[in-house]
Amino acid sequence: MKQTDSYTRSVHRIGRVGSVLAILWMLGIPAVMCGVYHMFPSVPDLLLFGSGLLAMYVPTAVSEVITYVPMLGSATYITFITGNISNLKLPCALNALEMADVEQNTDAGDAVATVAVAVSSIVTTLIVALGVLLLVPLRPALESEPVRIAGNYMLPALYGCLFLSQMTSKAGGTVIKGKMKAAVLPGILVFVIHVFLAPVNRGLAILACIPLCMLCAWVLYRMGQIKVVHLDKDG
Amino acid sequence: MGYFDAANAPLLYFLVAAGIAYIVGLSAVFLCKSWKRCLELGISGAKLRSVARSSAVFTIVPSVSVVIGLFTLSTVLGVPWPWYRLSVVGSVSYELMAADMVASGMGYSSVSEMTACADYTVFGAVMFVMSMCILAGIVINIFAVEKIQNGMNTLKKKQxxxxxxxxxxxxxxxxxxxxxxxxxxxxxxxxxxxxxxxxxxxxxxxxxxxxxxxxxxxxxxxxxxxxxxxxxxxxxxxx
Structure with missing residues (x-):
């Protein structure tokens, strides 16, 4: 228990300090460049250019924190600093939990998700650096028609296999039977609103669907339609 | 001095390379710490190596699409800044949107027109707007992650x-x-x-x-x- 507390305290401290330093670096690069080349923008200009983006991205950030922290735990710090959350880090972490056979929101789940996200972050950084080094020779191949088309379909390709693994998950020796039923009503609502009323924003849809899924899950759990089964060691 | 002289300045390459080295270093610290923790919790080294291998292999394809984004952005933002932005929290759509907001705020019809006509001072505004407007998630994390995680752990234990x-x-x-x-x-x-x-x-x-x-x-x-x-x-x- 003591070891757990010490790890938790230390990993969160590193996450917080690491995040503050990352922010300082992100703002420090423009500040140094502007200082050296005498090109500091005025504050009113910055507010004018940035207000629209802030209005759009602050609510998105709130929804992402609420959605992803319960799944990623302390891996959230490095996930948010390195970006590509829904299309790379989250699938990577969930896949790792399945492979290591551990549950989310447990000590083991938290550590395994962090291993996966850290490895993924390092690999992405190396590949992007390689892309910079090989900018000229790689450009024709990576900007070809098939690669461009394939890139458009990355998200459905990613979530197809991920949904299957989550539906059949036995991670940590726990199976939630009938859990997909809780997503049916929210899913239908999103489809109807998107197709017949107005285009749905993905981030807002997730934020609305989580409490709705909880409500449906609670009703179905009380009705005995959703059950938690604890497997023995032999599965 | 033109727009791309600032956007491709050697100093920017140096700052960006140092910033990326910091990100890799931070990831390595998290990796070492969590790896050690997994071993303490009884997860075998073989299983961990398998998790790391799977994560690395899986990361390659989505990362190639990030490199394609780098090519797209380099035509309007030079090479070093997109390299940094796409290695940290940024994404192609966000960076293009931010550049477009600056271009329209300055009275240009498009980002391309801005890069062709504007002088280098515009690049300072572009860098600041891109950096500031996407920090909210990281800032909220500093205050919220531990509280949310503790809440979820307590809920799981109690319920x-x-x-x-x-x-x-x-x-x-x-x-x-x-x-x-x-x-x-x-x-x-x-x-x-x-x-x-x-x-x-x-x-x-x-x-x-x-x-x-x-x-x-x-x-x-x-x-x-x-x-x-x-x-x-x-x-x-x-x-």
């Missing part, structure tokens, strides 16, 4: 099975929001989703039937590549 179900609802929320949007986006999107599911199911079947345990590290990557290749074929067939 037992219901706590386990609540945990799963976060991913179910993504399922409920993503799946209808994927199916409403068109036939090829839906097909890519279903092919990926089918390939993953096939891989799991082969693993169990022929005892190919090593395949477990590659299921996500194989499903992703086969499904993306199928979407290229399907799009050509439907044209």
């Amino acid at each position: 037992g099975d219901w706590g386990t179900i609540v945990n799963s609802c976060f991913f179910l929320g993504i399922v409920a929001a993503f799946t209808p949007l994927i199916f409403a986006s068109g036939t090829v999107y839906a097909a890519a989703f279903l092919v990926s599911m089918g390939v993953a199911a096939l891989c799991v079947l082969c693993m169990r039937r022929f005892r190919l345990n090593w395949l477990g590290s590659f299921v996500l990557s194989i499903s992703l590549i086969v499904s993306m290749a199928a979407s290229v074929l399907l799009e050509r067939l439907l044209q």
